Amino acid sequence: MPRITYIEHDGTRHEVEAEAGMTVMEAAVKNSVPGIEAECGGACSCATCHVYVADQWRAATGQPEEMEEDMLDFAFDVRETSRLSCQIKVTDELDGLVVHTPEKQF
Amino acid sequence: MTGDVIKTDAVIIGAGPVALFAIFELGLLDIKAHVIDILDKPGGQCAELYPEKPIYDIPALLVVSGQELTDRLLQQIKPFNPVFHLQQRVDELEARGEDGFALKTDTGTQFETRIVIIAAGGGSFTPKRPPLKRIEEMEGKSVFYSVRRIEDFRDRTIVIAGGGDSALDWALALQGVAKRVTLVHRREEFRAAPDSVNKMRALVDAGEMDFIIGQVMELHGDAGQLTSAGIRGKDGETSRLDCDTLLPFFGLTMKLGPVADWGLNLNENKILVDTEKFETSQQRIFAIGDINSYPGKLKLILSGFHEAALMARQAYHYVYPDARYVLQYTTTSTSLQKKLGVR
Incomplete structure (x- = not known):
């Protein structure tokens, strides 16, 4: 099973096992990883599952689609590496993925 | 917009799917409802956050969008002529014993009502x-x-x-x-x-x-x-x-808002209710849908529908204290069918 590491703003690491097919947001919520709120439950409607994808994983996770890019307008401190984790599907290729959670979801 | 006080049986706070179905359940029991919502249209999160997203767990509907579910509910409650007060937030609630409550919105609309149903989902939408x-x-x-x-x-x-x-x-x-x-x-x-x-x-x-x-x-x-x-x-x-x-x-986010100050027992920003009547710690105030909390609570639209039906039975006792509640079926009851306008 693919392993995902979430690194909080203060450096705290959370490593979880995810199932291929679920989203990076779902894997976090299922394993009670703090820093991802997912207020809308994964409908790409709220921007409270905002993460920064670690540089070495940006190519593998790809670019946000238009709807996600629109929704990122509602996030705070958006950077080049910003994604909404409800829009990243876990695959076997993403085994080892590292994402950083922002100081605050907004 | 001050002045006239609206007198009614029930005030429903929130206009999401559970609130809309509550109008139906109350209507079957001849309880008239006024509905107040902060948004500019009925439907709550379904209409505001995910109008186009498919929902797959509404019984007997294979798939329905948030907007379609809202539209269908609005159609279903049409016979009961609910009155919507949109783009308003209830700011004040004053208990008046067995007479019910006085309510006031932020734009000054005033109500006198026998019962209050809080069906406010995640709370009222407020700017982020x-x-x-x-x-x-x-x-x-x-x-x-x-x-x-x-x-x-x-x-x-x-x-x-x-x-x-x-x-x-x-x-x-x-x-x-x-x-x-x-x-x-x-x-x-x-x-x-x-x-x-x-x-x-x-x-x-x-x-x-x-x-x-x-x-x-x-x-x-x-x-x-x-x-x-x-x-x-x-x-x-x-x-x-x-x-x-x-x-x-x-954009908007959801906050419990003034409801938090009404002295109701809360648990992590949700309103505690019993599972027989879905009544809060204050008699005659009910809470149904995502905003309530009880052992085993599932935040599903279908749970809210169930809660609305049980709430309505207790509401009937408050609005018609001398009448006896009799369970009737819409399939067979002449009186229910008349209310629905199908007979």
């Missing part, structure tokens, strides 16, 4: 507050989430942050009144009406408005008075822009 240092102390003085009177913004040096219709509409409306309007948005593309975007770009080209690609990251000033904003541009560098007013438009 960017997590910027000092922003709280500047709210109401230098930072505003809405414009009530354009005149209040005359001669101000305004930064408008955001890339949706609200940001664009207000940038256009305040240009000319304000000393200077600067729109700050993180990218070249907008989620707003193309016509507004074109108008904005024309004003920028004419030198009458400024547009900066970037994000507001810092607020500077003191005693609640904004003097400049730190704006991080595309290059990652933050530079200061002198301004005295910030209007952030980053």
Whole structure:
């Protein structure tokens, strides 16, 4: 099973096992990883599952689609590496993925 | 809008799917309802957050969108002529014993009602507050989430942050009144009406408005008075822009709001209810749908429908204390079918 590491703003690491097919947001919520709120439950409607994808994983996770890019307008401190984790599907290729959670979801 | 007090059997706070179905269940028992919601349309989260998203777990409907579910519920409750009071928030509730309650909204609409049903989902939609240092102390003085009177913004040096219709509409409306309007948005593309975007770009080209690609990251000033904003541009560098007013438009989030101050027993911002009547710690006030909490609670629309039906039975006892509740089926009951207008 693919392993995902979430690194909080203060450096705290959370490593979880995810199932291929679920989203990076779902894997976090299922394993009670703090820093991802997912207020809308994964409908790409709220921007409270905002993460920064670690540089070495940006190519593998790809670019946000238009709807996600629109929704990122509602996030705070958006950077080049910003994604909404409800829009990243876990695959076997993403085994080892590292994402950083922002100081605050907004 | 003060003056007349609306007298009714039930006031429902919230107009999401569970609130709409509550109108149906109450209607079958001849309980008349007025509905209050902060949004400009019924449907709650279904209509506001995910109108086009498919829902697959409504019994007997293979798939239905949030908007279609709302439309179908509205159709179903039509025979009961519910009255909607939209774009209003209930601010005050006063208990009057067995007579029920007096309620008042933020726009001054007043009600006298026998029972209150809180079906407010995640709470009332409120503007999102960017997590910027000092922003709280500047709210109401230098930072505003809405414009009530354009005149209040005359001669101000305004930064408008955001890339949706609200940001664009207000940038256009305040240009000319304000000393200077600067729109700050993180990218070249907008989620707003193309016509507004074109108008904005024309004003920028004419030198009458400024547009900066970037994000507001810092607020500077003191005693609640904004003097400049730190704006991080595309290059990652933050530079200061002198301004005295910030209007952030980053959409809405949900907060429990004034309901939290009504003395009801709460658990982690949810209202505690029993599972027989879905009544709160205060008699005659019910809570159904996502806003309530009880052992085994599942935040599903279908759970809310069930809660609405059981709530209505107890509501009947309060509204018609001398009558006896009899369970009737819509398939066979002549009286229910008359109420539904199918007989």
